[in-house]
Amino acid sequence: MKKTHIVVISALLLLMLFVLGSFLVKGKQQDSLSALARKNAEALVRDHSQTAGSPDAKVVIVEFMDPGCETCRAFDPFIKQMMAAYPGKIRLVIRYAPLHHGADFMCAVLEAARKQGKYWETLQLMYDTQPQWADHHNPQPDRIWQYLPRLGLDLKKLKKDLDDPAISRLIAQDMADARALDVRKTPGFFVNGKPLVRFGYEQLQALIEGELRANY
Amino acid sequence: MTNNKIGTDHGANRNWTILFLCWIVASVATLGSLFFSEVMGFAPCVLCWYQRICIYPLVLIFGVGLFSFDAGVVKYSLPLAITGWCIALYHTLLYQGVIPKSIQPCSEGVPCTEKYIELLGFLSIPLLSFLAFTAIIALLYLLRRRLAP
Numbered sequence: 001m002k003k004t005h006i007v008v009i010s011a012l013l014l015l016m017l018f019v020l021g022s023f024l025v026k027g028k029q030q031d032s033l034s035a036l037a038r039k040n041a042e043a044l045v046r047d048h049s050q051t052a053g054s055p056d057a058k059v060v061i062v063e064f065m066d067p068g069c070e071t072c073r074a075f076d077p078f079i080k081q082m083m084a085a086y087p088g089k090i091r092l093v094i095r096y097a098p099l100h101h102g103a104d105f106m107c108a109v110l111e112a113a114r115k116q117g118k119y120w121e122t123l124q125l126m127y128d129t130q131p132q133w134a135d136h137h138n139p140q141p142d143r144i145w146q147y148l149p150r151l152g153l154d155l156k157k158l159k160k161d162l163d164d165p166a167i168s169r170l171i172a173q174d175m176a177d178a179r180a181l182d183v184r185k186t187p188g189f190f191v192n193g194k195p196l197v198r199f200g201y202e203q204l205q206a207l208i209e210g211e212l213r214a215n216y
Numbered sequence: 217m218t219n220n221k222i223g224t225d226h227g228a229n230r231n232w233t234i235l236f237l238c239w240i241v242a243s244v245a246t247l248g249s250l251f252f253s254e255v256m257g258f259a260p261c262v263l264c265w266y267q268r269i270c271i272y273p274l275v276l277i278f279g280v281g282l283f284s285f286d287a288g289v290v291k292y293s294l295p296l297a298i299t300g301w302c303i304a305l306y307h308t309l310l311y312q313g314v315i316p317k318s319i320q321p322c323s324e325g326v327p328c329t330e331k332y333i334e335l336l337g338f339l340s341i342p343l344l345s346f347l348a349f350t351a352i353i354a355l356l357y358l359l360r361r362r363l364a365p
Contacts (some may be wrong), residue, residue: 003232007282010240018247022255029256137313198257 026197033195036182043177044190048170050094050119053083057091058215059208064178064188067110067126068100068134068141072187076127078201082208089212094123096174097186100134102141105162107171109144112161113153121151227362232285234359238293238352239278245271245348252341258332263307267345270300274352290360297356301349307342 037044044062061079065072083090098104106126113122125147133143148155161167178188181195189196191207192215249268252258260268274293281289309315334340 003236004283006236007239007279010236011243011279014243014247018251021251025255137316200257200259203257 029197033182033197036180037190037193037195040177040180041193043180044095044193045093046095046173046177048173050114051091052094052120053091054088055091057089058192059086059090059211060093060192061090061208062093062095062190064095064097064174064181064183064186066096066098066100066103066186067106067123068098068103068130068139069186070130070134073127073130075187075201075204078204082205086212089216090208095177096171097178097183097188098171098175099186101139102134104171105141106144107174108162108167109148109158111167111170112158112164113148113151115161116153116157118151118153122148122153125151228285231359231362232282234355234362235278235281235285235289238355238359239275239282241348241351241355242271242274242278245345246275248344249341252332256332258341263303263310264341264345266303267300267307267349270296270303271345271348287363290356290363294353294356294360297349297352301346301353304342304346304349308340308346311340311342 045060063072063075063079079092083092096104096107098107110119110122110126113119126144129144129147132147133140145155148158181188181190185199189204189207191204192211194207194211196204196207246268249260249264249271253260253264274296277289277293277296280286281293306315332341
């Protein structure tokens with residue numbers, strides 16, 4: 001065989017492998033995640049889940065998040081923009097998937113702040129100050145106490161509420177639901193029950209806009 | 217400049233095979249990185265992009281070198297391979313936590329320490345890249361020694 005033929009055939013073989021692999025992986029991902037979401041539909045939204053946006057909205061984004069996750073932080077303004085662009089049509093449901101070290105503590109703080117009616121303010125504060133407390137190699141969740149007073153929270157009550165077994169049950173339920181839906185990375189998005197398989201801003205936007213077209 | 221024809225036919229075949237292996241490693245790394253980002257949906261971080269800048273052209277440089285075997289290929293490809301190797305080393309150390317994250321250049325997009333896959337429990341994407349560049353440099357070094365007059 002001529003050398004040039006070896007090169008050309010190898011190149012074609014490699015490309016074929018690539019294309020074949022793409023079809024296999026894509027098909028499998030889409031099928032298995034969609035099937036999982038359908039099978040575990042009740043795991044998507046629980047009664048305890050915190051939501052934002054109009055309760056009548058026909059497009060529901062479920063976000064499995066972690067206050068210590070940088071990408072969740074990066075997606076936060078994007079989701080807000082989408083909701084502002086389609087007022088009353090999009091509802092956001094927050095679910096916890098505390099994967100980072102110390103993240104379950106952060107979720108508990110959020111839930112305790114919710115009892116004082118400051119859920120979204122606290123979440124915003126956590127995102128804003130995330131670089132200070134969520135460094136990957138030296139996470140120091142305790143640092144959040146420096147920032148919480150800014151919100152005028154009753155810290156004494158908040159500390160007491162942290163021990164509320166209902167809060168740890170809620171977080172455990174969210175974790176179990178995340179596992180059931182195969183959310184292994186944060187943020188994990190579902191729009192009207194459809195999982196975001198190919199991750200990215202454009203992909204999420206396309207998924208949301210597709211559901212908006214289908215429902216309005 | 218006909219030192220591309222030095223030695224026996226057998227020796228020339230060996231040289232060609234070594235370059236062919238370089239090309240295979242570079243092609244697998246290129247297609248593999250595209251597979252991770254485009255098919256599996258792992259967003260590449262800044263450091264990944266710098267390594268891609270070094271590996272992608274190597275597929276073409278090695279490819280051209282293969283069609284009409286040219287000893288100059290070592291001279292042209294080694295700087296790219298070494299640059300990529302350095303970035304891959306830095307990335308791997310960063311990923312493993314040997315280098316503290318505070319000095320990493322990623323400030324937006326995907327953090328360079330994002331864990332996507334770890335084959336066999338330890339083969340991360342930065343490590344795969346590091347191994348690919350290492351293999352290419354080793355092969356090129358071997359080729360250079362064989363081609364040296």
